Amino acid sequence: xxxxxIIYTMIxxxxxxxxxxxxxxxHNNVDYNKFARLGRQLRPGMVWVSSGATEIGRLDYMQxxxxxxxxxxDEVKMDYAAQGxxxxxxxxxxxxxxxxxxxxxxxxxxxxxxxxxxxxxxQMLLRASEQNAVPIVNYNxxxxxxxxxxxxxxRLRDRREAVVELVDNDETAAQIACLVRAKALLIFSxxxxxxxxxxxxxxxxxxxxxxxxxxxxxxxxxxxxxCEGASRAGANGAKAKLEYIKPCIEAGVNVWIAGxxxxxxxxxxGKAPCTRIHIG
Numbered sequence: 518x519x520x521x522x523i524i525y526t527m528i529x530x531x532x533x534x535x536x537x538x539x540x541x542x543x544h545n546n547v548d549y550n551k552f553a554r555l556g557r558q559l560r561p562g563m564v565w566v567s568s569g570a571t572e573i574g575r576l577d578y579m580q581x582x583x584x585x586x587x588x589x590x591d592e593v594k595m596d597y598a599a600q601g602x603x604x605x606x607x608x609x610x611x612x613x614x615x616x617x618x619x620x621x622x623x624x625x626x627x628x629x630x631x632x633x634x635x636x637x638x639x640q641m642l643l644r645a646s647e648q649n650a651v652p653i654v655n656y657n658x659x660x661x662x663x664x665x666x667x668x669x670x671x672r673l674r675d676r677r678e679a680v681v682e683l684v685d686n687d688e689t690a691a692q693i694a695c696l697v698r699a700k701a702l703l704i705f706s707x708x709x710x711x712x713x714x715x716x717x718x719x720x721x722x723x724x725x726x727x728x729x730x731x732x733x734x735x736x737x738x739x740x741x742x743x744c745e746g747a748s749r750a751g752a753n754g755a756k757a758k759l760e761y762i763k764p765c766i767e768a769g770v771n772v773w774i775a776g777x778x779x780x781x782x783x784x785x786x787g788k789a790p791c792t793r794i795h796i797g
Contacts, residue, residue, distance in 0.1 A: 528646060528697040530781065533566040533690035534705040538777035540569070545576055547608060551777065556612025558781045562646045564697065566654045566690040567605065574601025598658035609653050618650035623657035629681040629692055639696045656689055688761040695768045701785060702765050704758060705777040710792030711755050713743045725794040733766050733796055762794060771795040 534555070541548040559565055574597035579585055586593045602621070610619045622642070628634040645652045681692055687704055694702035713720040725740060727733045737759050744756035755774075762772045775784040775791035783789040 528564055528642065528699045529562040530701045530703060530785070531564045531566065531690055531694040531697065531699040532703040532705065532781060533686055534568065534777055535686070535707065536568040536572040537707050538705055539567070540572055540576065545579065547573055547576065547604070549608070552608045552612045554780065556609065556614070559609075559613050559617075559651050561617060561649050561651060564642050564645075564652050564654060564693055564699070565609075566686050566693065567609070568655065568686045570601035570605050570655055571598045571658055572601065573604050574598055577601060577604050595659050595661075602655070602659060605655070606653065613651055616649070618645075618648065620645060620650050620652045622652045622654040623659075624654060624689065625657045625661055626681055629696075635696060638693075642693070642697050654689065654693065656686060685757060685761070687758045691761040691765050694770050694772075695764050698768065699770055702762065702770050702772045703781060703784060704762075704772070704774045706755075706758075706774060707777065708755070709776040709790040710774045711740055711744065711759065713740075715745060715755070721790055722792050723790075725792065726797055728796070730767050730769075730796055733794065734763055737763060737766070737794065766794065766796065769796065 539548055539551055540546070555565075571594055575585065577600055578597060586596060602623075606619070606621050613619050622638070624638065628638060642652055681688070690702060690704060693699075708715070709718075709721055711722045711725075712718075713722060722740060725733065725736050727736055741756045741759045744754060744759065758774060765772050772794040773784050773791050774794070775789055779789035779791075784791050
């Protein structure tokens, strides 16, 4: 029966890191220094949403075979993701404090558009904090065909207005933060936050806040109009991040968007450049 069992305490932090922040593009390899830093910071009471499986799988395949996969783009992505998930989780396990359990959680859009499945995921994530475990969440690209996903989303939209797509792990992290009523959502990026002009580092928007959720959402829309570009092909960029975090603001979750070169505590403690978005 969905939703049975004990309801545990609130998650402190839901965090997310993007693919390009986890790879050393210059040397076509995993950025093990980044994983080592993250591993020292992750602890029970956190839920970590990690992109990277597809890109890391691609790099791992190239290192073993001396070439990239060829063929249908969806199939290649699935194959890379399946290979990369093993490397991703092994690397997190190597660097997270051995006193803590590490749990892989692979989600799909269907899980978040079904009330019973959402509740099962919520309770599992909350149990993890009580069981000394750190959940590592990723979208399940290894079994998700883009064409099928679009068809399923279209059918859901025919039946109702609000549909979760999870087309990006920024959206996945935002949905999870709302689901578990996290105290904070931290989105790590290749940039230090949201800029009024991404070409000028001096235009970093340090804070988006207002006394009410409605006013914050209005300011978010104004910031979205200033955003352009994305860090890689297939990514949705700063504009999408701002759209995805709107439900978090409505739920009272404080949001930080920051550069992945900083530590979690640095960002949340106000010691790193970032964009903080909140009511107040």
